[in-house]
């Protein structure tokens with residue numbers, strides 16, 4: 001009889017939700033009661049909204065328990081392990097019964113995330129047991145030539161998952177064409193889009209898939225040195241990568257004459273980023289690896305010609321590399337089966353914001369945004385009205401509800417004015433103010449501009465000032481036009497992608513939510529009731545019990561009224577701090 | 593612009609302890625004359641002292657031949673580097689997109705009110721430094737903050753303040769303990 005396994009999801013987000021304590025508790029009971037099960041670790045399975053997750057695999061099947069805390073863990077062990085009766089109400093996924101979350105997995109196709117949540121990322125053997133390092137072994141064993149590998153990647157139609165969507169095979173071909181003896185291969189793990197975390201999940205959950213992808217890439221372009229440029233904010237990813245690199249060296253996947261392929265030497269190291277969004281841009285990243293300020297350089301020359309230390313360099317994103325071994329093992333055709341004509345394969349999205357089932361999903365290109373949000377994501381929190389979805393982070397844009405039939409592929413998303421980006425999908429409901437969102441992104445890009453180009457440096461600042469004014473009720477007629485004018489100037493006058501795309505969040509919100517801008521500017525009102533300075537607080541006379549709580553708390557003494565009598569707010573004194581609203585126990589203060 | 597990140601004002605907190613430059617020696621040995629060593633050297637220095645003291649920068653320059661101006665340029669470019677000492681606990685409140693739409697603003701505001709510091713500042717007792725960061729990668733738990741290695745999710749202002757209060761309680765307890773220990777030793 002196979003031993004029962006109890007597996008705890010210990011990704012960053014699981015640990016944040018308390019999975020570490022659950023693991024300790026399970027270990028404690030196991031030892032205290034001398035129970036016969038194997039306690040194991042894994043990483044993110046994508047159901048982040050149900051963290052902490054514990055999976056039990058016994059001879060009857062697999063049972064994934066959600067929102068487990070130490071107490072529930074005790075109960076689950078007691079009932080499931082000791083008495084062989086699964087605790088139905090906590091099960092969120094199982095191959096034996098249906099749960100109400102099954103729709104979250106329907107329609108998902110896991111290629112990049114194929115092992116995430118299924119293996120212990122710190123154990124190379126578990127990766128190998130699920131077909132890991134088979135791709136590079138296949139190349140070595142069948143003596144597949146470099147050109148053939150590149151052709152496979154070309155034929156698969158894989159496009160860069162870091163945002164640009166450049167065909168990966170083509171990139172490799174350029175880098176391969178260069179006859180330089182010294183070449184570099186870089187993995188971009190800087191994941192700068194605030195609201196996207198798929199790269200982190202892949203690195204934490206399946207680091208070997210990225211390493212194998214890089215090894216194959218190095219073989220294809222003829223690189224002998226690799227660098228993984230990883231955000232310093234991802235300590236767990238860095239730790240697991242280091243473990244993985246050590247194991248891969250030990251097993252001879254890294255080093256000299258790898259797997260007996262004569263002359264194929266490759267090794268790599270991790271370079272920790274130091275917190276600059278612009279370093280996600282490839283030339284800035286290279287400058288940063290070289291120890292300089294991360295300022296983008298002029299292209300051409302492209303990195304494929306002159307990159308790190310002026311040598312030919314190939315840069316790909318984490319998710320891009322994670323796809324590679326699968327493509328080599330299963331064939332380009334198999335990969336190209338998924339997706340649309342110009343966007344093949346699958347894409348991982350980080351579903352966040354006002355969404356019920358927030359987490360990581362991997363879907364074939366071509367699925368509609370609506371399906372992702374409603375079928376997989378389960379709809380909007382509290383069933384509020386869905387307003388828009390933000391794609392592509394600070395370089396992207398907001399797609400309004402009425403365009404939610406848009407399919408996700410590079411061209412369709414671009415047509416809306418947003419971009420696919422790295423796959424952050426932030427869902428917004430009626431309480432999200434679109435002017436404020438635009439302001440939020442501009443604040444981000446303004447802070448993150450490297451300062452090299454005047455239009456990016458000064459232009460974003462001017463735009464931010466205008467947007468801030470509008471959200472504070474100081475908007476003027478003509479502001480929208482001024483924003484648009486600045487936007488096009490910044491797009492034209494910026495060297496790198498940061499500046500060129502920085503105005504996108506503003507342009508798309510103006511395009512789709514112009515009425516909201518106008519309400520702020522003309523009526524001095526925020527329809528989403530989000531911009532504080534534009535709100536009016538009023539006491540509803542009929543509801544007010546005269547408890548005096550609001551009066552006592554008001555910092556400007558704007559509230560008057562006798563005990564047990566309806567109170568009144570003097571609008572000229574009110575500074576809209578919201579204190580009275582949050583303190584009133586009788587819901588007798590309305591905001592409009 | 594990234595330059596605005598430098599705290600222009602002299603920090604209210606003065607370095608009391610002298611910086612023990614000896615600690616830098618292994619770091620220098622490891623990275624001396626390696627290509628692209630500037631950032632790892634600064635990162636290592638900050639790991640040792642919690643910030644990059646001017647003395648350390650001078651020593652690095654003397655020992656490795658790197659220019660102070662280059663070091664200063666890099667240190668002020670990247671958000672990670674600090675040129676001023678920080679509190680014992682750094683509170684990093686996430687203001688990434690997912691946290692922003694889930695009202696991270698309120699978390700920061702309530703913490704500011706409770707600690708009576710502004711963003712980027714350190715409390716007078718040197719226990720807390722308040723910072724905002726962009727995305728900690730736990731967006732599904734938004735809004736999120738991180739203190740040390742601990743991440744706290746699904747916050748609101750009140751919960752965040754509770755967490756801080758708890759840490760503060762422990763800190764004062766520790767202080768009392770070490771005080772009484774010192775007294776009993778004497």
Ligand SMILES: Cc1cc2nc3c(=O)[nH]c(=O)nc-3n(C[C@H](O)[C@H](O)[C@H](O)COP(=O)(O)O)c2cc1C
Nearest residue numbers: 160161162188191192280281282316317320497498
């Ligand atoms: C401002 C800016 C930030 C970027 N940030 C990232 C990032 O965080 N991660 C990433 O993989 N690519 C990022 N990119 C895209 C990279 O420049 C590059 O195109 C990508 O790493 C190439 O890999 P791919 O072809 O596999 O997508 C960024 C680009 C710009 C202009």
Ligand code: SF4
Nearest residue numbers: 452453456494496499
């Ligand atoms: S566009 Fe902006 S971030 Fe890019 S190089 Fe110019 S100033 Fe720097």
Ligand code: SF4
Nearest residue numbers: 554574575577578580
């Ligand atoms: S919102 Fe603030 S200032 Fe205005 S009445 Fe209420 S408590 Fe007073």
Ligand code: FES
Nearest residue numbers: 013044046047048
């Ligand atoms: S399930 Fe934990 S990070 Fe996704």
Ligand code: FES
Nearest residue numbers: 686688691728731
């Ligand atoms: S946006 Fe806050 S953790 Fe990602």
